Amino acid sequence: MGDTRQMEPIYEKSFQIRSYEVDMAGRVRPTALLNYLQEAAGDHARLLGVAVRDLIPRGFTWVLSRMHLRLLGTASSREELRVRTWPSSREGRFSCREFEVTAADGRPMALASASFAVLDLATRRPVVIGERLPSYPLLPRRAVEDDFATLPRLAEAETELSFRVGWGELDINRHVNNVVYAAWALETVPAAVAQKCLLADLEIGYRAEALYGETVVARCRQESGGESPVFIHQIVRAGDGVELTRLVSRWRRAG
Structure with a gap:
């Protein structure tokens, strides 16, 4: 799975807003932002050796349990957005991942926090992550403070x-x-x-x-x-x- 000392806790990825990702007023849709977050998280998990494609052959997969998205600004077609993401915790059956989204000029666009579980594909039940996945670096800072009640x-x-x-x-x-x-x-x-x-x-x-x-x-x-x-x-x-x-x-x- 690689040397975790060489793994970066924060991953960054840029997205250009496509014309089909904006609403009638020309603003980026919330669902497009959610897709950006999903894509960035998947890319980072791949670099950490714990992507869905790494887990499925072993009989497991990631599933999203909770998501809290906070929208701070708007952007239009062809603008570029930058997503920063990092895993913030890994306890028991859940691992939290954080997101910050900014425009090219630095304007804050969105914050998000998500909780993921690892699912056993045979039983469709979550497993203890530490028993099934290798370790990866954490940055214990939340983008959105939420205990997911x-x-x-x-x-x-x-x-x-x-x-x-x-x-x-x-x-x-x-x-x-x-x-x-x-x-x-x-x-x-x-x-x-x-x-x-x-x-x-x-x-x-x-x-x-x-x-x-x-x-x-x-x-x-x-x-x-x-x-x-x-x-x-x-x-x-x-x-x-x-x-x-x-x-x-x-x-x-x-x-």
Whole structure:
């Protein structure tokens, strides 16, 4: 796996925003940012010798358990964004990874913290990371201070949308990619909010996986309005009602 003394705790990667990654107002979509984070994390894991492709032959894989994204600025098509990422902790069944995103001119764009687990592919259960993975350098500094307490469960929805899982939404683990859940959830936000506000903060708790051909239902309820709307989201499997994801989105007035 290499000499960990030669491994860098911080990895940096630049992304140019593509025209298909911006919204109607020309601003980079939150889901595009989430994809950048996922790509940078995967590249760093590969350098550390613990990428998904390293683990699958051994019967394991990484899965995302929690994500907290805090959006600080906006950027447009063709602008360049720089992602800095590092693992901050590795305890028991979870390893936290941090992210900082800046524009080319240094403007802060986003902060994020994520918690990952290593899944046994045979049992579909998380394992103790220290028993299965080699050591890698940690930088014990959080980008977003979050102890990842359980997110609130949605009791009654105001909005519901159904989606069928297609091939294009699956990842190398053969289940729905984590960014897709965020896209489904954000679709349930009322047009009046989505068109006049910017997403400021998104928390996601992943609870179960969705597979090809299944139908899922994205549910949403607004908890507060005014200048800073807050929504509680939930995504469930239509067939048996199993809860797949809980989310909380917070918004701020654009401009």
